[in-house]
Amino acid sequence: MDFFAQQFFNALQLGSLYALIALGYTMVYGVLLLINFAHGDIFMVGAFLGVFGSITLDLPFVPTLILAMILTGLMGVGIERVAYKPLRQASRLSAVITALGVGLLLENGMLALTGADPRSYPDNIKNLNPPLLGDQIDILGASISAETIVIIVLALLLFGGLYFIVQRTKWGMAMRAISYDKFAVPLMGVSQDQIISMTFLLGTGLAAAGGILWGVAYPILNPYMGMRIGWKAFIAAVVGGIGDIRGAAVGGLMLGFIEIFVPAYGKDIGVSSTWRDPIAFGLLLIILVARPTGLFGVARRQKV
Amino acid sequence: MLLSVRDLRVSYGNIQAVHGVSFEVEEGEIVTLIGANGAGKSTILNTIARLHPADSGEVLYQGKNIASLEAHDVVKLGLALVPEGRRIFGNLTVYENLRLAGFQLDNSKLSERIKRVYGYFPRLEERRSQLGDTLSGGEQQMLAVGRALVTGGNLMLLDEPSMGLAPILVQQIFAILREINEAGTTILLVEQNAHMALKLANRGYVLETGNITLSGSSDELAHSEEVQKAYLGR
Numbered sequence: 001m002d003f004f005a006q007q008f009f010n011a012l013q014l015g016s017l018y019a020l021i022a023l024g025y026t027m028v029y030g031v032l033l034l035i036n037f038a039h040g041d042i043f044m045v046g047a048f049l050g051v052f053g054s055i056t057l058d059l060p061f062v063p064t065l066i067l068a069m070i071l072t073g074l075m076g077v078g079i080e081r082v083a084y085k086p087l088r089q090a091s092r093l094s095a096v097i098t099a100l101g102v103g104l105l106l107e108n109g110m111l112a113l114t115g116a117d118p119r120s121y122p123d124n125i126k127n128l129n130p131p132l133l134g135d136q137i138d139i140l141g142a143s144i145s146a147e148t149i150v151i152i153v154l155a156l157l158l159f160g161g162l163y164f165i166v167q168r169t170k171w172g173m174a175m176r177a178i179s180y181d182k183f184a185v186p187l188m189g190v191s192q193d194q195i196i197s198m199t200f201l202l203g204t205g206l207a208a209a210g211g212i213l214w215g216v217a218y219p220i221l222n223p224y225m226g227m228r229i230g231w232k233a234f235i236a237a238v239v240g241g242i243g244d245i246r247g248a249a250v251g252g253l254m255l256g257f258i259e260i261f262v263p264a265y266g267k268d269i270g271v272s273s274t275w276r277d278p279i280a281f282g283l284l285l286i287i288l289v290a291r292p293t294g295l296f297g298v299a300r301r302q303k304v
Numbered sequence: 305m306l307l308s309v310r311d312l313r314v315s316y317g318n319i320q321a322v323h324g325v326s327f328e329v330e331e332g333e334i335v336t337l338i339g340a341n342g343a344g345k346s347t348i349l350n351t352i353a354r355l356h357p358a359d360s361g362e363v364l365y366q367g368k369n370i371a372s373l374e375a376h377d378v379v380k381l382g383l384a385l386v387p388e389g390r391r392i393f394g395n396l397t398v399y400e401n402l403r404l405a406g407f408q409l410d411n412s413k414l415s416e417r418i419k420r421v422y423g424y425f426p427r428l429e430e431r432r433s434q435l436g437d438t439l440s441g442g443e444q445q446m447l448a449v450g451r452a453l454v455t456g457g458n459l460m461l462l463d464e465p466s467m468g469l470a471p472i473l474v475q476q477i478f479a480i481l482r483e484i485n486e487a488g489t490t491i492l493l494v495e496q497n498a499h500m501a502l503k504l505a506n507r508g509y510v511l512e513t514g515n516i517t518l519s520g521s522s523d524e525l526a527h528s529e530e531v532q533k534a535y536l537g538r
Contacts, residue, residue: 173404177393184391186375187353187384188405189455 002141007264009139013148013217015256016155020210021233022240022248023162024076024203030179030243031199034084034095038102039207040230042079044223045106046072046208047215048114054125061125065212069205076204077197085193103227110223120219128216151213158209159249162202166245171198179243239284241297250295258283305367306331306459306490307352307383312361314344314351321347323514324361329459334481334491336501336522338535339511345494346388348511349461352492353385354378365459380408382457388464390448394437398428401436401447405454414454421450424480442473449477449484459490466497478504498535502526510535 021043028036036042046068053064083102087095120126128147129135135146166172174195178185185192214229215221236255240247258280263273271279287295307329314322322344329335337345350356352363354375363370370378379385393401402421406414422429425446431439439447445465452460462481466474478500485491495501502508502522510518510531518530525531 170403170407173396173400174407176395176400177404180393180395181391183355184387184393186355187379187387187391187455188407188451189376189379190404190407191374191376 003264005140005142006144007260009142009144009148009152011257011260012253013151013256014260015253016152017210017214017217017252018229018233018236018255019249019252020155020158020206020213021230022237022252023159023245024207025234025237026240026242026245026248027175027199027203029237031175031182031196032084032088032095033092034099035234035242036084036203037096037099037230037234038079038106039203040226040228040233041103041106041110042072042076042204042226043207043211043214043230043233044221044226045075045110046204046211047221047225048110048119048211048223049208050121050125050212050215051114051119051221054121061128064125065209068208068212072208072211073201073205076200076207079204080196080200085196103230107223107226114223116222119221121215121221125216126219147216151217154209154213158206159245162206162245165202171195175199235281235284239287239294241294244294244296247294247296255280255284305329306333306365307492308362308364309348309352310362310364312348312351312363313359314347314356315359316347320359321514322351325511325514325516326361327509327516327519329490329492331458331490332485332488333507334485334493334505336493336495336505336508337511338495338498338501338508338525338531340534341496342513343511344514345511346463349385349463349492349494350387352461353383355385379455379457383459383461384452384455384457385461386448386452386463386465388467390441390444392436392439392444392447394435397433397435398439398447399432401451402428402454405451409454409456417454417456421453424453424483425450441468442470442477445469445473445477446480449480453484453489457489459492460484462491462493464494464496466495466500474500498531502531 024039025036028034049068049071050064053059053067059067079102083098084095087098127135128150130146130150133146133149136143137149166175174185174190178192178195182192232255233252236251237248239254240251259276262279263276266273266275305328310326312322312325313320325348337348339345347356351358354370354373358371365381365383393404396404402418406417409417427443428446428450431443436444436447465477481491482504493501493505502525505522507521508519508525509516510525518525518528
C-alpha cells in the first residue's frame with residue numbers, strides 16, 4: 001500500500017508537470033491552429049529563468065516563480081509578434097517550420113549563453129519547506145516530500161485559474177470564439193491580435209511555471225531538456241484532444257501515470273523499465289487510433 | 305450624412321467585384337441594396353466594415369474616412385455588421401455571444417444593452433444558456449442582430465438577414481428591425497428578398513454585377529418595371 005501511494009504521488013507530480021506544459025500547446029492550437037513546436041524550448045527557458053532568479057538574483061521560491069512566469073510570458077508574446085504573426089496568412093507548414101526554428105534558436109541561444117554544464121537550483125528551492133507542511137508528510141503510509149505536494153497543489157491552482165479565465169471571463173470567451181470562427185471576432189469589436197497575445201502570455205507563462213517546478217522535482221537542467229519533455233507534453237495534448245484544456249490536463253496526467261506505473265509494476269511481470277517509453281507511447285497510439293481527435297476533441301466542422 | 309461611399313472599387317485577386325459604386329445613407333434612414341447573387345452586395349458591406357480592403361474609393365462614416373482603420377476599431381465607432389450566414393459562435397452560449405459583443409463595455413452598460421436585446425427577442429432570454437449551435441436559424445438571426453445591438457451604435461449593416469428563414473420569421477425579424485430603427489439606429493440592409501427589403505426601407509439602390517443601375521425611394525423601385533421583372537417576379 002505504501003509503495004502504491006508513493007508511486008501514485010510520483011505519477012501525480014510528473015503528470016501535473018506534463019499537463020502544465022501541454023496546456024500551452026493546446027491553447028495556441030485552439031486560437032491559431034498552429035502547433036507551436038518552440039513551446040518545449042520556451043518551457044526550458046522558463047526553467048533557466050528560475051536559475052537566473054534564484055541564483056543570480058538570490059530570490060526565494062515564490063518571487064522566482066512569478067518572475068520566470070512573467071518574463072517567459074512576455075517572451076512568448078514577443079515570439080508570436082515577431083515570428084508567427086507575419087506568417088498568419090501564409091501556409092500552415094511555413095508557420096510550423098518557423099516554430100521549429102524558433103525552438104532551435106532558443107535551445108542553442110541558451111547553450112551559448114550558459115554553457116553545456118547541467119545546472120540546478122539552490123537548496124532553498126530544491127528543498128521547499130513550506131509553512132504548516134514541514135518537509136515530509138505521511139499520507140496513506142507513504143512519506144511524501146513537501147516539494148511533491150507543492151508541485152501538485154500549484155499545478156492544480158494554475159489549472160483552476162486558467163479554466164476560470166477560459167470559461168468565465170470575456171477574454172476566455174474571446175479565445176473560444178476565435179477557435180470557432182475567427183472571421184466574426186473583429187465584428188464584436190474585439191482585436192484578434194490582443195486575444196492571440198493574451199493566449200501566448202498565458203500559455204507560455206504556464207510553461208515557465210512547469211519549468212520551475214520541473215527543476216524543483218528533477219533538479220538537473222540543461223538547454224536540451226525542452227525538446228524531449230516538450231514532445232511528450234505535446235503528445236499528451238494530442239491524446240487529450242488538442243484545442244481543449246481539459247484534454248491537456250487529462251492527457252498530461254495519463255502520461256505521468258503510465259510513465260511511473262509501468263516501471264514500478266512492470267518488473268513484477270518481467271517487463272524491464274527500459275520498456276517505459278515504448279509502452280507509454282504504444283498505449284497513447286492505441287487511444288489515438290480509437291479516437292483520432294483525442295479524448296476530449298471533436299472533429300472540426302468544415303465551414304464553407 | 306452618416307455614411308457616404310464614393311467610387312468604391314473592390315477585387316478578389318484579379319477579379320474586380322465592385323466597379324466604382326457610390327451611395328449614401330442619412331441618419332435615421334433604412335436604406336437597402338438589392339441585387340442578385342454575385343452582384344457584390346456582401347463585398348460592399350464587408351469592405352465598409354473593413355473585413356476586406358478596398359482597391360480605391362472612399363468610405364466616409366460620420367464624415368471621417370475609415371479606410372485606414374481595423375475592423376474592430378470600426379465597431380467601436382458605432383458601426384455594426386450583422387454578417388451573411390449570421391456567424392454565431394456555436395461553441396458559446398447565447399449569453400456568452402452577447403457578452404463577447406460587449407467586450408469593450410463596462411458592466412452597467414453591458415447589462416443595460418443585453419436587457420434591451422432580451423426585450424426585443426424574449427426567445428433569446430429563454431435560451432440564454434443554450435449553445436449557439438443548438439439554436440434554430442431564426443433564433444441565430446435574432447442573436448446576430450442582438451450582438452450588433454450590444455456592440456451598439458448608430459449604423460447597423462445587415463447582410464441577408466432573411467436567408468434561409470421561413471416567411472413568418474422574416475416578417476417578425478423585419479418588424480423588430482423597424483423598431484430598432486425607430487429607436488434611433490440607422491440601417492443599411494442588403495437583401496436578395498427585394499419584396500421584403502423594399503417594404504421595410506425608405507430608399508434603395510439596385511446593384512448589378514458590381515454597378516449601381518437604379519436608385520430611388522422604395523415605392524419608386526417597387527413600381528419600376530426593371531425591378532418588378534428582375535426581382536419581384538411580376
